[in-house]
Amino acid sequence: MITNEHVLAALAQVAGPDGTTPLPRSGTLSDIVVTNGKVYFSIGIDPTRAAELEPMRAAAERAVKALAGVDAVVATLTAEAPAGGRAARTAPAPGRPAQAQPGPRATAARARTEVPGVKQIIAVASGKGGVGKSTTACNLALALARTGLSVGVLDADVYGPSMPRLFGISSKPELGDDRMLRPPERFGLKVMSIGFLVEDEAAIIWRGPMVMSALQQLLREVAWGALDVLVVDMPPGTGDAQLTMAQNVPLAGAVIVSTPQDLALIDARRGIAMFRKVDVPVLGIVENMSTFICPACGTRSDIFGHGGARHEAERIGVPFLGEVPLHIRIRELSDSGEPVVVADPDGPHARAYDAIAHQVASALAGEAAGRRAPPRIVIE
Numbered sequence: 001m002i003t004n005e006h007v008l009a010a011l012a013q014v015a016g017p018d019g020t021t022p023l024p025r026s027g028t029l030s031d032i033v034v035t036n037g038k039v040y041f042s043i044g045i046d047p048t049r050a051a052e053l054e055p056m057r058a059a060a061e062r063a064v065k066a067l068a069g070v071d072a073v074v075a076t077l078t079a080e081a082p083a084g085g086r087a088a089r090t091a092p093a094p095g096r097p098a099q100a101q102p103g104p105r106a107t108a109a110r111a112r113t114e115v116p117g118v119k120q121i122i123a124v125a126s127g128k129g130g131v132g133k134s135t136t137a138c139n140l141a142l143a144l145a146r147t148g149l150s151v152g153v154l155d156a157d158v159y160g161p162s163m164p165r166l167f168g169i170s171s172k173p174e175l176g177d178d179r180m181l182r183p184p185e186r187f188g189l190k191v192m193s194i195g196f197l198v199e200d201e202a203a204i205i206w207r208g209p210m211v212m213s214a215l216q217q218l219l220r221e222v223a224w225g226a227l228d229v230l231v232v233d234m235p236p237g238t239g240d241a242q243l244t245m246a247q248n249v250p251l252a253g254a255v256i257v258s259t260p261q262d263l264a265l266i267d268a269r270r271g272i273a274m275f276r277k278v279d280v281p282v283l284g285i286v287e288n289m290s291t292f293i294c295p296a297c298g299t300r301s302d303i304f305g306h307g308g309a310r311h312e313a314e315r316i317g318v319p320f321l322g323e324v325p326l327h328i329r330i331r332e333l334s335d336s337g338e339p340v341v342v343a344d345p346d347g348p349h350a351r352a353y354d355a356i357a358h359q360v361a362s363a364l365a366g367e368a369a370g371r372r373a374p375p376r377i378v379i380e
């Protein structure tokens with residue numbers, strides 16, 4: 001069985017970014033994750049040296065691949081600091097002066113490199129877990145595709161990837177000759193999930209730089225082809241991992257999912273604040289599980305105080321994108337791998353997602369227009 005020590009011993013043969021210090025002692029190596037014969041690690045580097053250090057990355061991969069019992073190795077270069085948390089991030093390397101740490105905005109500007117072929121990336125996020133973020137991301141992506149856009153889905157929820165289940169995908173992505181992963185396709189959408197790369201239990205131990213490294217790999221080492229929109233299902237919450245993702249992915253905007261309970265709305269506010277902090281436009285709030293329509297008698301009940309999200313959105317000046325009722329069909333269909341937008345395309349739930357998708361699409365069109373050069377005004 002391969003252990004971290006075996007991997008470290010192999011990496012000791014490879015010189016780190018300074019060209020002499022072995023990688024394990026260079027202070028740039030992330031945690032090492034070994035799962036079912038696959039080894040994952042990242043090397044934190046100055047992003048301006050990425051091309052120059054590619055041979056070092058390849059050498060590290062080769063050294064570990066040579067170990068008996070290793071089937072696959074994924075080594076990535078990341079602009080993130082090495083493992084060791086904040087202490088490692090702020091401590092200067094031996095012999096080097098301490099440097100001022102860039103603030104979130106500076107980091108965002110540096111790290112948000114576009115993903116080739118992908119026009120716009122949106123995050124679907126929530127301030128807390130269990131509010132239906134993944135269900136919303138999945139159905140929103142399908143509804144966006146119904147507006148004629150070409151759409152992909154990236155499941156970045158390291159704490160509980162659910163896109164394979166929601167889309168009913170059991171196949172894993174294939175690795176092409178060009179070393180790019182070919183994402184499985186379902187209902188016309190390319191779907192990639194962090195769950196395809198690791199076992200569920202392994203995902204939980206991914207932290208900081210490893211998470212970012214995996215996300216960068218999912219963004220940039222996947223053959224997405226030409227996409228109008230890539231929908232990223234974010235991990236729930238507003239902790240460090242989420243903030244790092246919001247900072248490092250070139251997001252055109254974020255959709256916040258909330259249930260109507262006050263508590264969830266407080267969390268939703270935190271989510272909004274997080275995206276604002278890193279200059280990502282909040283496209284709006286979706287109120288999920290907004291009302292309960294009794295399947296037997298059709299009576300509508302407002303379980304959690306319906307309208308809370310709309311009211312809150314108005315109050316804080318964020319667009320309200322729409323509401324999706326709590327309905328057993330949505331849950332049943334999600335569990336069966338046939339999302340409601342596909343299974344019942346003309347039903348009321350699909351129409352609710354369509355309405356949300358239209359608003360998101362027009363907000364994105366506005367974002368894209370905002371990025372274009374302003375029109376030249378000619379005064380005659």
Ligand SMILES: Nc1ncnc2c1ncn2[C@@H]1O[C@H](COP(=O)(O)OP(=O)(O)OP(=O)(O)O)[C@@H](O)[C@H]1O
Pocket residue numbers: 126128129130131132133134135136157160162236288289324325326327328330331332334335
């Ligand atoms: N509108 C809805 N009506 C009925 N059930 C729903 C609805 N939205 C989500 N669910 C169900 O609620 C559960 C949680 O949904 P989901 O996994 O999408 O939430 P999440 O916020 O992504 O959760 P996590 O934080 O665990 O990632 C699932 O069983 C899902 O089928």
